[in-house]
Amino acid sequence: MGDAAIWIAVLIGGFGTFMWRALGVAVETRVQEDSPLFNWIGCVAYAMVAGLMARVLLMPGGDLSLQPLTWRAMAFLIALAVWYRSGKSVPIGLVAGVISYALILYFQGL
Template sequence: MAEPLAAWMLLALAVAATFVWRLAGVALSGRVAEEGALFAWIAAVAYAMVAGLMARVILAPGGDMALQTMGPRALALAAAFAVWKLRGRSLTWGLAAGVGSYAVLVAAGF
């Protein structure tokens, strides 16, 4: 670790590097019409970003994309979506199926 003061400065920079996005979002939000095409595009980008991040974290939480660690996670993810779809997009059923099948795979030693 760096010296105390320098460490606090790094933390302040990290906080600022996140805060600027929220601040820019606040500044922009009043200027983008909620029913407009720009808003729809920004929403689609946000949805795609969240999905991209979540899918990666589900399959490779530590960034390790080896098939051995990713395989069981991919299977459980597929089970979750299959049940979710069959049950009329039920969040509870999908989540239970995914977590349940992953738990079984972990218990089986994967």
Template sequence: MIDQSLYLWVLILLAFIATDIWRVLGVLLANRITPESLFMKWINAVAYAMVCGVMMLVVVHPAGLVASSSMLARLPAFAVTIGLMLWRGNTLLAVSSGAFTFFCLDYFLAP
């Protein structure tokens, strides 16, 4: 099994490179863009859009642990969170209520 374990370490190294290459490129790029420019705003706008995209994928098409839950638990939980956020504007209340909704629905919907 030495080969298999060595292979995994190579993969970890590759994953490290695949991630930090973006970080290094980001630093190099950031030091060349004019701060208050439209291009900087565009980069920020794309970053927010991408992060929200990543997070909405967890809600709609999750991978990992959350994958074993039902959409009927995730979407109502998300709706409760948004609703409370708009109504009360309290992040902690909105997020914990959303998570609680998820917990209850997932519990009752579990096969």
């Protein structure tokens, strides 16, 4: 693949990203926070995160697949508990999961 093809792919990807952002800015004043559409979008976002977490937990790829499911499940449960106790803050739950998994690996000697 030549340099021109790479730049074309980057430009197309950037256009797709910014197109959706511009559309979001254009319609953000028309969407009420308590509307069914906004609630549906929130539900879809949570479902996507849950699906990704289930995939990483149950069918991981790469080096993560070399570790036992119990270790991944322990880190997930810790992250879930921290997420719930923190007022359902996704970044805090994510950091808790990463740190707990790193500690599990560290104490296992990996």
